[in-house]
Amino acid sequence: MFYHIGRLLRVCLLSVYLEFIILLKFSNLLLAANQVDQSYGLKQDVSHSAILGLFFQDNFFLKISQETFLTIYESLLVFAGTVLLVFALWLLQKPKTRTPSGPGFQLLNIGEQGMFIPLKPEVQTLELLSKINTGKKYRLSANLNRVTLTPHQNSFLLEDKNYKNALLINRRRSHRILLTNDDILDVGEMVLLYRNPDLSFNNLNRNLDGSLELPAASAKLKGPVQKGTPILTFLGSQQKIPLIRNLNTMGTSNSNDIVIESNEVASRHAKIYKVGETWKIQNLHIHETTSVNGRRIDQRFLQDGDEVTLGDVLIRFNISKTKFRQMPRQKIEATQKTQTT
């Protein structure tokens, strides 16, 4: 806004200056004419009107007659109408987006006008892609029935059991991933965008009445999270939990700093703690597994972007680069209250 005003002012100044110069030039001419008049007395030959008549002749430009066709109110009405039409064009130019409920794939190929393929919450294969009607026929690999989608933590676990399917997930070769919002899948010639409008960042922040089941809960934060704080992102639900303490335990028990709801997580499963400027994760339960980037570990230093698995819960470890606000915990507290009463 201020940028626009500044620019506008600069432009105004420039144009006023320009006009000033033009006017100055003309007035110089007039003054010169005056002087000529006074000193030589050539009033009949060179007069003001003669010079002005030279520049602004009576045979006016577009020859619009003195009596105008529209009255002033009518013309202002036409003006307002045209400005309204511009506004209507602005409205028309706005993209119309339908927000489908529930997860699904959006076809990103050019020419497909945002086609949405809804996914049912059941185990299914990517074979369903060959059944949809597209404007153009896309080549798909024959073994798509070996790629399964399993519902998992509010999302889908995509598993490619046939390595000959050249499946790219976020433009990388991958065989197993928990789909998160805005993941891009390249299947043969098709480009698909996984979306789950219920779990988009905005919706997650707005949807605090507990209608969404979130996998974890932690202490409530006061104020925004500072830059440099590590953040655990639960894949699937996209829930973000910042680590504000130097030692954080994770597990299903309520005594943990981060309470995770899952059948395959132990009551005290793992801890993440600060060592100098770095962070380390340690497995606490001998019968349960904790893995980092697919390898089972006992303890290990964490790096930005590492993927941690506790039982069946996938978590991404990130160091925050900007401030952000955490979502207060709601759902789990509510369910616990109902359980205790």
Add this chain to the structure above:
Amino acid sequence: MKSIRLLHTSLLGLLGGVLGWSLLQSGFNIFDALSTKVFPELNSNWINEFNYEGALIGLGLGLVLQARASILNHHDLMGVLFKMFIGAFLGAIFGLICFGIGNLLIAGQISPSIGRITSWTLLGLSITGTSELFCSASGFSGPRIISGGIGGTIGGGIFELLLQYHLTGTEHLAGLVLAGFSIFLIIGIAENRITSFAIRVLSGKQEGQIFLLDQNRFSLGYGSQNNLILRGYAEVCDTHAHIIKKGNQNYIESADAGGDVLVNYRLIDQQSMKKGDVIKIGTALLQYYEI
């Protein structure tokens, strides 16, 4: 997509003509009212109402041209209004100057029709030039300005032809509208010829918006000086990235050290783009494609 855009542009040209015409009427009315009631000396030879018809036509055309650029780049309503105001202001000034030059030429014993066509051409050149002036990042694209000039010449020619056969309609309405239409049509055709790539937003608040890469430099970011404004996304810088056209290739480069630009989920500083590439800027997901 292209044809829709052309239709859009030429429709706006018609609007520009109508706007100029209505402004002309109201301007004359206001002038009459002022000169008869308030300032009787106003209607002297020096300030003649007919000197301002150029300014009023320029105002209408400039307003619509700036509004068009703003609308096509999906600016918000405030931005569109600002651009319209700037366009109207500059259009009025340039209209005054261009038609003044035309008048001077006619005064210099040049046939009136050539003078008029010259002033239309100059008007076309200057209003397209001003719209270029406000694309801060674009490297002054010559073809577009020239197309404005050609449009102006054709528009002036049509106007003269209509004038010859007394077909310009009530108060030259048809003539003005057709002249505005031809300026905008030629600009639209020239733009369609030089643009073959576009970017669309895949996620978030601005989902579905399509931006044609019709400039040599195209900037993306949060600030309102950018061509592609990404509002409502986390981790987007003021000016986050530039898309630069070099020959047939489009390159994307990171503009700010703090902001990461990912092409196909790989961090880059500068890279040429292929169609279908997915660009990630902050949390915004964009796709680059050919049209």
